[in-house]
Structures are given as C-alpha cells and as structure tokens.
Amino acid sequence: MHRPGATSPAPVRGSTAESSRPGDPAAADHLPDDALLDLSTDIAGKDVEDTLTRLDAELIGLANVKRRVREIAALLLIDRARERFGLSATRPTMHMSFTGGPGTGKTTVALRMAEMLHALGYIRKAKVHTVTRDDLVGQFIGHTAPKTKEALAKAAGGVLFVDEAYYLFRPENERDYGQEVIEILLQEMENERGSLVVIFAGYPDRMETFFSANPGLSSRVAHHVEFPDYSHDELLRIAELMVAQENFRFDETAAQAFSRYLELRMARPRFANARSVRNAIDRCRLRQANRLVQLHRPVSRADLITLTDSDVYGSSVFADAPAEGAHQ
Known part of the structure; x- marks a missing residue:
C-alpha cells in the first residue's frame, strides 16, 4: 500500500535537483551538493511526531525508552535525507530487544514503533504480529520449521514481536526444538532485514541468559531497550x-x-x-x-x-x- 509519508520528499531550498538519465527515478531525486533540505516539513517526520506524541500520552514515565525511540526516528529521518543527496549507506538494522517486567509498556511501544517505521518507509505494514514459544515450537520432528515460517509469513513486511523469548532456549533439554526456531529466526533476520523487524521481549535477567547463549543472535539485535518498573x-x-x-x-x-x-x-x-x-x-x-x-x-x-x-x-x-x- 502506498503511503505518502514514506516517499514524499522534504522541500528543498537553494536550487533544483540535477538532471539525470531518463528512466532512473532514484537518480532523478538526487539533489545537488549546495541544496538545502528542510527536515521539519518532511511528511514522514510529521507522522513520526504524531506517533511519538501518542506514545507520550499513552505511557507515563519511561523517559529512557522514549528517548531511544526518538533517536531511532532521527536516525531514519537523516537516512532519508542522505538518500536525497545520493549518499549511500548500509541500511540500519532495526531488530530490537525489549527487557523489563510485566506491564511496563513493551507491547505498546512495539505497536508505536511499527507505526513509526512504516511512516519512514522502513517496513511495508504498520502491524505487529505477536508470538510466544507455543506459536513457534512444534511438538514433534518436522513440525517446528513450518510453524515458525508461518509466523514469519504473517509478520512479513511488519514487526514480529516474540514475547517471553527466553523460553525458546532450554539448555537443560538437548532435544528441545526451540533451538531450531532460533536458527530459523537468525537466518530470516539477516535475509529479510529490509522487510522484517524482529523484537524479542522478556524479563531482564532471563533475556541476558538468552542472548549470552547465542552470540549470533545478540549480534543481530542492534537496539537493546530497557523498560524499568514504575514508581x-x-x-x-x-x-x-x-x-x-x-x-x-x-x-x-x-x-x-x-x-x-x-x-x-x-x-x-x-x-x-x-x-x-x-x-x-x-x-x-x-x-x-x-x-x-x-x-x-x-x-x-x-x-x-x-x-x-x-x-x-x-x-x-x-x-x-x-x-x-x-x-x-
């Protein structure tokens, strides 16, 4: 679905875009070096600000969480501006970890994060598909991969929110199928990083064990956000x-x-x-x-x-x- 905020450029002052080869829309959008790009009027930026305002209204406190969300929004807005000038850069990884106790706002922030990433054109859909171990792990050999891939298909183009993610790792059971889920997620997080964001959520101490047990998983999660208990x-x-x-x-x-x-x-x-x-x-x-x-x-x-x-x-x-x- 087309979303104006994901593609509409911000107004430019000082000059017009340079000419480019016919049929090359990306090049046609490139601006000359002396152009000035007004970030404050970017339509996507307005959508993001509306989302952040809703987050402030919905959640009391959580200053550190809200600051991290704003930093991620700023990073993607600047990446949009860089693209207008033809400045190439590696697409930033948006996979995340939300750690905190129950009832601290993790799910609400995930929903607002999906809206923000969609407004900025990072994902195609402003939706969150929430799963737990039971939605991913099968009961017998050959059952886990189809269940996990089905969940990934439902989250495609949006956000996969894995709640209580630490239950996927059970070191006391060598034949547990949770490890198969982790391996599939690792592959999809790398291969589909342009169309899927995975958010792992759970209690801080258990999530620390979860990530320390799998360095490959930890290295693919760029943003670790802590949700403190409320006073x-x-x-x-x-x-x-x-x-x-x-x-x-x-x-x-x-x-x-x-x-x-x-x-x-x-x-x-x-x-x-x-x-x-x-x-x-x-x-x-x-x-x-x-x-x-x-x-x-x-x-x-x-x-x-x-x-x-x-x-x-x-x-x-x-x-x-x-x-x-x-x-x-």
Missing part, C-alpha cells in the same frame, strides 16, 4: 489516567485509598506494574456496581462515575494490612 507515583498517575479514560473518577478518599493499595500491592508477589493497576481498577468498578445496585434507589450521573474509598478498601490486599491502613 509508586507513576503508578498512581497511570491509575488516574486509566480511570479518566473510562469516564470514572476517584473521589478524594478513594484516591488516598488507592495510593495505600499500591503501597501494599507493590510489596506482594506477582505485581505486574500497569497491568496490575488495570486489574485493580476493574475490580473497583465491580465493587462500585454492586454498591450502587444495593442502594435500591435512583442513581445520578455523579454516582455512576465516582469511585469511593469503599470500592478500593474492599480489596483482599487490605486483609493483612496494618490497622492504620484498614478502612475506618
């Missing part, structure tokens, strides 16, 4: 954003209660950052709905949009909390 204050802001997006609001006591909830929940096992916040808000809504039904009276708009402290304190997280954290 308490960032999670509270995430909660307020999620609540507002669903046309709800915390009243003052509910906001205080949810802050206390986060303190307790973050200290418990299997905390999943923004994912756990989303689950907690869903349960608050369940308790609010039950509370309103039990009123046995007409409800107002304010009733319907307001989450109270009782909707928060109903969580089992408070069962073992110190007395001062319990609902008064």
Whole structure:
C-alpha cells in the first residue's frame, strides 16, 4: 500500500535537483551538493511526531525508552535525507530487544514503533504480529520449521514481536526444538532485514541468559531497550489516567485509598506494574456496581462515575494490612 509519508520528499531550498538519465527515478531525486533540505516539513517526520506524541500520552514515565525511540526516528529521518543527496549507506538494522517486567509498556511501544517505521518507509505494514514459544515450537520432528515460517509469513513486511523469548532456549533439554526456531529466526533476520523487524521481549535477567547463549543472535539485535518498573507515583498517575479514560473518577478518599493499595500491592508477589493497576481498577468498578445496585434507589450521573474509598478498601490486599491502613 502506498503511503505518502514514506516517499514524499522534504522541500528543498537553494536550487533544483540535477538532471539525470531518463528512466532512473532514484537518480532523478538526487539533489545537488549546495541544496538545502528542510527536515521539519518532511511528511514522514510529521507522522513520526504524531506517533511519538501518542506514545507520550499513552505511557507515563519511561523517559529512557522514549528517548531511544526518538533517536531511532532521527536516525531514519537523516537516512532519508542522505538518500536525497545520493549518499549511500548500509541500511540500519532495526531488530530490537525489549527487557523489563510485566506491564511496563513493551507491547505498546512495539505497536508505536511499527507505526513509526512504516511512516519512514522502513517496513511495508504498520502491524505487529505477536508470538510466544507455543506459536513457534512444534511438538514433534518436522513440525517446528513450518510453524515458525508461518509466523514469519504473517509478520512479513511488519514487526514480529516474540514475547517471553527466553523460553525458546532450554539448555537443560538437548532435544528441545526451540533451538531450531532460533536458527530459523537468525537466518530470516539477516535475509529479510529490509522487510522484517524482529523484537524479542522478556524479563531482564532471563533475556541476558538468552542472548549470552547465542552470540549470533545478540549480534543481530542492534537496539537493546530497557523498560524499568514504575514508581509508586507513576503508578498512581497511570491509575488516574486509566480511570479518566473510562469516564470514572476517584473521589478524594478513594484516591488516598488507592495510593495505600499500591503501597501494599507493590510489596506482594506477582505485581505486574500497569497491568496490575488495570486489574485493580476493574475490580473497583465491580465493587462500585454492586454498591450502587444495593442502594435500591435512583442513581445520578455523579454516582455512576465516582469511585469511593469503599470500592478500593474492599480489596483482599487490605486483609493483612496494618490497622492504620484498614478502612475506618
């Protein structure tokens, strides 16, 4: 599909493009050495900025992640400008590794990365095909290669997002078929680097083992992006954003209660950052709905949009909390 942002050149000041041989569109686009190219009006650049703005709006914090995304965008914009001047360079590798705990925004960033790479003409489709070990590894001999190639075919022209990628490597099992998947991915990452971007994602410590076990794989991943866990204050802001997006609001006591909830929940096992916040808000809504039904009276708009402290304190997280954290 044609995308104007992927091919439309930025305006040039100072002179016109030099003449070239008929039938040579690439040469026809080349600019003379004294031309000036206005990067700020590149249509693709505008698309990229819109995508980055959406990323800022969707994700709280993650300053280092957003900075890396902007750096990648700048690299590709400059490569587009160099092409206009006929300056050849090796196509930059865009295969990536996203390391971080659950609920830190890895999937969201992958989606926005696909949009950005598509706007810049690096990939043909702004889509992400997400897979796990079960989608790639077969149960018997001869089954793994077709499954892996099917996943690659679905991701062709876009991004293949391999979640929990470390499960592909199981050194304790010499006959595990995960190694076959890795070998196929290595070949495709090299052969199809102009039409496919592979992003490996997973927990930091396990991904370190995954890459250290296969130097060939590590050398093909140019961008290693770390997603830190969110702080308490960032999670509270995430909660307020999620609540507002669903046309709800915390009243003052509910906001205080949810802050206390986060303190307790973050200290418990299997905390999943923004994912756990989303689950907690869903349960608050369940308790609010039950509370309103039990009123046995007409409800107002304010009733319907307001989450109270009782909707928060109903969580089992408070069962073992110190007395001062319990609902008064």
